[in-house]
Amino acid sequence: MATPDPEPEEKYKVINDPIHGLIKLHPLLIKIIDTPQFQRLRHIKQLGGVCFVYPGATHSRFEHSIGTGYLAGKLAENLRSSQPKLEITDEDILCVKIAGLCHDLGHGPFSHLFDGCFLPKTKKSEEKKNWKHEQGSCDMFDHLVRSNKLxxxxxxxxxxxxxxxxxKEMFFGPLDTKRNTDQKWPYNGREEKKAFLYDIVSNKRSGVxxxxxxxxxxxSYxxxxxxxxxxxxxxKFAKVFEVEGMTRKYxxxxxxxxxxxYDLFQTRHSLHRRAYQHKVTQIIQHxxxxxxxxADDHINIKGSDGGIFTLSTAINDMVAYTKLTDSVFEQILNSYNEELAEARKILEDIVSRKIPKFVGETRPxxxxxxxxxxxxxWKAELSGHLPEGEPEDFEVLVARxxxxxxxxxxVEKFPFYSKFNVNVAKFITGDQATRMGTTRFSExxxxxxxxxxxxxxxxxxxxERLDEWWETFLDSQE
Structure with a gap:
C-alpha cells in the first residue's frame, strides 16, 4: 500500500507541554488520544502515592505518554534525517510514535503500586501472578483500536x-514467547535489519x-x-551502527x-532514593x-457482557479495566458500605496523616x-521489649x-562510537570506580x-532496641 499524501496542517494539533514545549500531534495520534481508553490515563497519577510526600507530584500518565510519543518520533526522525540508508519509512515513524503514546495504557490505580504492591498479594489473580502493566498495555491497545473502530x-x-x-512489540517485547530467541529473530513486526527501532521506546537491553x-x-520537574x-x-549524537561482537545494528x-x-542512571537512582522509595512514600503506598x-471483594466493576469484576480481576476484562482509575481511592474513602470499613479506616488514616512512625533503617x-x-x-524481637507489645505493632519493609x-x-550495555571510527561502535569496559566512585550498582x-x-x-x-538489633544482624552477615 502506498503511503498517503501528507495531511494538511489544519488536521494536526499542537499542545503546550511544560517539559518539551510545543508538541505537534499527527491526526492519527489525536484520534487515539481522544478515546476513553487513553483519556483514562488522566486519572492515574504518574507517581502513585508520592503525592502524599511531594505535593507537586500530581501529574498523570496522560501527559507522560504524550511526552514519550513525542520523543519517540523525534529520535526516529533524527535517525532518518542523519542516516537515510537506514530506510526508515513514514510507517516506521508513525508506529514508533504510537508505541510511545500507548506504552502505559495498562497501568492500574496509582501506577506501579497496583501491579507491584497490590496484585502480587491477591489470590484472585493467581492465574496472572506475574502480570505487569506492559501486558495490560497490549490488551488495552487492542481494545482501544477495536472498540473505537480505528x-x-x-x-x-x-x-x-x-x-x-x-x-505492541516495541513496549512489550516479543509477543510469541514460544520462539527460540537464542537462535532466531524473535520479532514479527519488523525484520532484523531494523532491530534498532526496538531500542527507542523500551530498551530491554540497556534501559536507555x-x-x-x-x-x-x-x-524531576x-x-x-x-x-x-x-x-x-x-x-544530537544518536546514530545506528554495527556493534563490535554483535550481529545486529543498534x-x-x-x-x-x-x-x-551515567547522569541518566544516577538521576534514576536519586529519584528512587529521594521520592519513589522515600521512607514515608513507601509506608503510605503499603x-x-x-x-x-x-476492599477487593467488595468493589464491583461492570465489564463486557454484563460481567462483574473486582479490583484484582478487572485486568481480565478491558471494559472493566477502563473504568478502574485512582478514583477507587475516593470511592472507598467516601463509602458507607460496612464491608469497606477496614479499608476505609486505612485511607482515613492516610489523609489525616496517622501513619506508622519511622523507627529506623539499615543497609544489609x-x-x-x-x-x-x-x-x-524482627517483629517478635521488637515487640517483646514493649509492655503489651504485639508483632503486629510493627511493619518491616524492604526497599531495593x-x-x-x-x-x-x-552503561556497559550501551554502545558508543568514536569520531575517529564512525562505522563500528563498542561497549565500554574498565575500572568503574574511576567513573562512578563505586563498584556497586544496587542496594x-x-x-x-x-x-x-x-x-x-x-x-x-x-x-533503642532496633539499633542494637541492627548491629547483631550486620555482624551476622560478615
Missing amino acids: EPVMKEYGLKEKDMTFI DVDKFDYLLRD YLGIKTNFDYHRFM ICNRDKEVNNM MIAEAFLK RAPIEDRERLITD MDYGMDDEDP ELVRVYYKKADDMRGYLTAK
Whole structure:
C-alpha cells in the first residue's frame, strides 16, 4: 500500500507541554488520544502515592505518554534525517510514535503500586501472578483500536496488521514467547535489519530509551528536584551502527557522552532514593495496597457482557479495566458500605496523616535470604521489649534501589562510537570506580515502622532496641 499524501496542517494539533514545549500531534495520534481508553490515563497519577510526600507530584500518565510519543518520533526522525540508508519509512515513524503514546495504557490505580504492591498479594489473580502493566498495555491497545473502530483509520495512514504487532512489540517485547530467541529473530513486526527501532521506546537491553528520558525529566520537574541528564545531547549524537561482537545494528552514542549516560542512571537512582522509595512514600503506598486488598471483594466493576469484576480481576476484562482509575481511592474513602470499613479506616488514616512512625533503617551487607522469616523474627524481637507489645505493632519493609539492571552497570550495555571510527561502535569496559566512585550498582534498605504513632515511649524503646538489633544482624552477615 502506498503511503498517503501528507495531511494538511489544519488536521494536526499542537499542545503546550511544560517539559518539551510545543508538541505537534499527527491526526492519527489525536484520534487515539481522544478515546476513553487513553483519556483514562488522566486519572492515574504518574507517581502513585508520592503525592502524599511531594505535593507537586500530581501529574498523570496522560501527559507522560504524550511526552514519550513525542520523543519517540523525534529520535526516529533524527535517525532518518542523519542516516537515510537506514530506510526508515513514514510507517516506521508513525508506529514508533504510537508505541510511545500507548506504552502505559495498562497501568492500574496509582501506577506501579497496583501491579507491584497490590496484585502480587491477591489470590484472585493467581492465574496472572506475574502480570505487569506492559501486558495490560497490549490488551488495552487492542481494545482501544477495536472498540473505537480505528482499524480502517489506521489503514488510511498506511498501517497494516504487522504494524499493529510492531507497535505492541516495541513496549512489550516479543509477543510469541514460544520462539527460540537464542537462535532466531524473535520479532514479527519488523525484520532484523531494523532491530534498532526496538531500542527507542523500551530498551530491554540497556534501559536507555525515551520512556526513561521523559519520566525522569517530568518527575524531576514536578518533584522540584534538579537533574543533570541532557536528552538533547543524546538526540544530537544518536546514530545506528554495527556493534563490535554483535550481529545486529543498534542505536549508539558518542564516546564523550558516557558521563551523560551515567547522569541518566544516577538521576534514576536519586529519584528512587529521594521520592519513589522515600521512607514515608513507601509506608503510605503499603497502606494503600493494604486498603485495596481489604476492599477487593467488595468493589464491583461492570465489564463486557454484563460481567462483574473486582479490583484484582478487572485486568481480565478491558471494559472493566477502563473504568478502574485512582478514583477507587475516593470511592472507598467516601463509602458507607460496612464491608469497606477496614479499608476505609486505612485511607482515613492516610489523609489525616496517622501513619506508622519511622523507627529506623539499615543497609544489609549482602542480599537478604529468607526475608519473610527474618521479618517475622524482627517483629517478635521488637515487640517483646514493649509492655503489651504485639508483632503486629510493627511493619518491616524492604526497599531495593539500583541503576536499572540489578547489580550490573547499565552503561556497559550501551554502545558508543568514536569520531575517529564512525562505522563500528563498542561497549565500554574498565575500572568503574574511576567513573562512578563505586563498584556497586544496587542496594537494599530494611525499614522498620511503629504503628502506634502516639506511643512515644514505645517508639523510643523500639528505636533503642532496633539499633542494637541492627548491629547483631550486620555482624551476622560478615
